[in-house]
Amino acid sequence: MTAVPTDDRGLLLGDGLFETLLVRDGEPVLWAQHLARLSAACAALGLPTPAPGELMDAARRAVADAGLVAGRAALRMTWTAGSGGRGLERPAVLAPRLIASASPAPPPAGSASLSTVAIRRNATSPASRLKTLAYLDNVLARREAAAQGGDEALMLNTDGHLACAAAANLFWIAGERLHTPRLACGVLDGIMRGQVLAAAGALNVDVIEAAEGPGALGGAQGAFLTSSLIGLRPVVRIDGRALPDHPLVAALQAALRAVT
Amino acid sequence: MTAVPTDDRGLLLGDGLFETLLVRDGEPVLWAQHLARLSAACAALGLPTPAPGELMDAARRAVADAGLVAGRAALRMTWTAGSGGRGLERPAVLAPRLIASASPAPPPAGSASLSTVAIRRNATSPASRLKTLAYLDNVLARREAAAQGGDEALMLNTDGHLACAAAANLFWIAGERLHTPRLACGVLDGIMRGQVLAAAGALNVDVIEAAEGPGALGGAQGAFLTSSLIGLRPVVRIDGRALPDHPLVAALQAALRAVT
Numbered sequence: 001m002t003a004v005p006t007d008d009r010g011l012l013l014g015d016g017l018f019e020t021l022l023v024r025d026g027e028p029v030l031w032a033q034h035l036a037r038l039s040a041a042c043a044a045l046g047l048p049t050p051a052p053g054e055l056m057d058a059a060r061r062a063v064a065d066a067g068l069v070a071g072r073a074a075l076r077m078t079w080t081a082g083s084g085g086r087g088l089e090r091p092a093v094l095a096p097r098l099i100a101s102a103s104p105a106p107p108p109a110g111s112a113s114l115s116t117v118a119i120r121r122n123a124t125s126p127a128s129r130l131k132t133l134a135y136l137d138n139v140l141a142r143r144e145a146a147a148q149g150g151d152e153a154l155m156l157n158t159d160g161h162l163a164c165a166a167a168a169n170l171f172w173i174a175g176e177r178l179h180t181p182r183l184a185c186g187v188l189d190g191i192m193r194g195q196v197l198a199a200a201g202a203l204n205v206d207v208i209e210a211a212e213g214p215g216a217l218g219g220a221q222g223a224f225l226t227s228s229l230i231g232l233r234p235v236v237r238i239d240g241r242a243l244p245d246h247p248l249v250a251a252l253q254a255a256l257r258a259v260t
Numbered sequence: 261m262t263a264v265p266t267d268d269r270g271l272l273l274g275d276g277l278f279e280t281l282l283v284r285d286g287e288p289v290l291w292a293q294h295l296a297r298l299s300a301a302c303a304a305l306g307l308p309t310p311a312p313g314e315l316m317d318a319a320r321r322a323v324a325d326a327g328l329v330a331g332r333a334a335l336r337m338t339w340t341a342g343s344g345g346r347g348l349e350r351p352a353v354l355a356p357r358l359i360a361s362a363s364p365a366p367p368p369a370g371s372a373s374l375s376t377v378a379i380r381r382n383a384t385s386p387a388s389r390l391k392t393l394a395y396l397d398n399v400l401a402r403r404e405a406a407a408q409g410g411d412e413a414l415m416l417n418t419d420g421h422l423a424c425a426a427a428a429n430l431f432w433i434a435g436e437r438l439h440t441p442r443l444a445c446g447v448l449d450g451i452m453r454g455q456v457l458a459a460a461g462a463l464n465v466d467v468i469e470a471a472e473g474p475g476a477l478g479g480a481q482g483a484f485l486t487s488s489l490i491g492l493r494p495v496v497r498i499d500g501r502a503l504p505d506h507p508l509v510a511a512l513q514a515a516l517r518a519v520t
Contacts, residue, residue, distance in 0.1 A: 002265060002266055003263035003264060003265055003266060004263060004264060004266060004271060005262060005263055006262055006263060006264060006338075006359045006361060007361070008271070009399075010271055011264060011268070011270055011271040011338075011340075011393070012278070012336075012338065012393070012395075013393070013395040013396060013398070013399055014274040014393055014394040014395050014396040014399075015395075015396055015399050018272070045396075045400070046403060074346065076272075076346075078266075078271075078272065080271075086334065086336075086363045086366070087366065087427065088395075088398055088399050088402040088426055088427055089402065089406075090399070090403075099266045101266060101267070103346045106346070106347065118384060119384055119385050119386075120382065120384040120385070122380065122382035122384075122385070122397075122418060124378060124379055124380040124382075124418060125379050125380070125382070125397050125400070126379075126400065127396050127397060127400070132396050133271070133272070133273070133274055133394075133396070134274040134393075134394035134395065134396035134397065135272075135273040135274050135275075135348075135394065136273060136274040136275055136305075136387050136392050136393070136394035137382075137385050137387060137394065138273070138348055139269075139273055139274075139275050139348050139350070140305070140385070140386065140387070142348040142349065143306065143350075146349075158382060158384060158418035158419075166348055167347065167348055
């Protein structure tokens with residue numbers, strides 16, 4: 001599909017969801033996990049769930065059409081609430097629309113400098129924990145960080161607790177324990193976040209899912225970002241302050257080589 | 261335009277804006293005000309501003325194409341950030357996309373019952389004060405209100421202050437003064453809100469732009485919602501509690517007959 005009707009609710013209202021996946025040699029990585037997250041997100045928004053077979057067919061076609069069956073690619077699956085409804089109310093019967101597109105995977109980004117931004121995550125909205133088409137705050141947060149000279153945004157939530165980056169989950173190491181903000185802080189249940197939590201367990205590293213203010217980063221022994229496309233990206237600077245490197249980051253990167 | 265490319269940032273990320281206007285006998289009502297708001301919103305989001313002539317041409321064409329040149333119609337002008345950019349960053353040169361569509365104006369809705377919803381307005385985001393394509397929270401707030409038996413949502417902001425409905429501004433009368441939440445509470449600078457403020461001034465009614473919790477509605481002598489399409493809509497019930505009628509509502513409705 002190369003165009004959508006202008007009455008699509010995804011376009012008009014941000015009424016829909018998406019997933020971004022890494023593809024390696026034509027195979028979407030951690031497909032089952034992305035599928036499960038998309039289904040759970042559909043339930044949260046009251047949208048029908050796409051059929052797994054239809055999704056996989058669309059994914060393979062998008063990758064093939066883009067000529068990206070060899071090497072690494074980025075796959076985006078978009079699932080809109082479909083056409084219909086003037087105003088906020090959805091039509092009685094929804095006919096969601098599926099869009100799949102593949103592009104060359106972004107090059108490895110190196111380490112990241114974070115800038116704390118004024119836009120905060122709104123944990124009272126289910127959208128703060130989902131990849132929805134209403135992604136403008138993320139766009140604006142990234143712009144705000146860039147204007148401050150950062151590669152990525154450090155977002156707090158409206159309670160002042162650490163949340164995430166504009167398009168990645170946040171981890172830090174303190175007291176030899178791994179920390180990451182709780183999902184309840186308004187944080188996407190990132191697929192790579194889940195992989196890191198599992199890998200840390202396998203490495204016998206304690207993990208704390210935290211609701212803490214930015215002061216918690218003051219004594220951090222290291223920090224990194226995660227997403228399906230960037231894998232694990234070390235954070236070397238937060239608001240101009242240098243962060244140390246910690247061997248756990250490299251250990252986790254090694255443990256997750258199969259899925260990054 | 262009946263379709264947009266699937267790489268449109270409005271569709272993929274909610275990166276764009278819209279305006280909804282009342283049209284009477286082919287003429288958009290309060291056009292200059294809507295144009296000024298759209299321009300200010302473009303500046304807030306870092307988007308180029310549409311040319312007024314292009315907007316008016318598209319508006320007239322949409323109304324004519326829909327066969328709605330006589331009587332009342334609803335006009336929606338959508339302005340997306342255009343195609344481009346995998347990921348959050350906008351392309352270096354933006355080519356925004358304009359979509360205009362007209363539909364029969366919704367019938368007068370009668371009075372409204374409000375239900376307080378759990379989703380709150382996030383005043384830390386510029387989007388809370390703009391009509392952006394990332395409108396999912398509004399969709400979800402309306403759904404939440406409907407599930408509670410309400411016609412419309414009563415939204416607080418994340419500080420617990422009164423904000424607005426899912427798609428309307430909120431006013432209430434207390435101590436013979438007119439109250440409405442401050443824009444800083446995460447509230448759209450509604451065109452009809454502005455008209456009401458001006459009309460109240462002309463009627464010698466004091467207006468308070470308030471940052472107050474929902475308790476402020478406890479002693480309300482009346483309340484109403486406003487938007488360009490609904491005009492002034494009386495609120496008769498909030499969370500099941502009946503609200504009195506107040507003569508100021510009818511007086512304001514009469515004063516604003518020319519623009520509703």
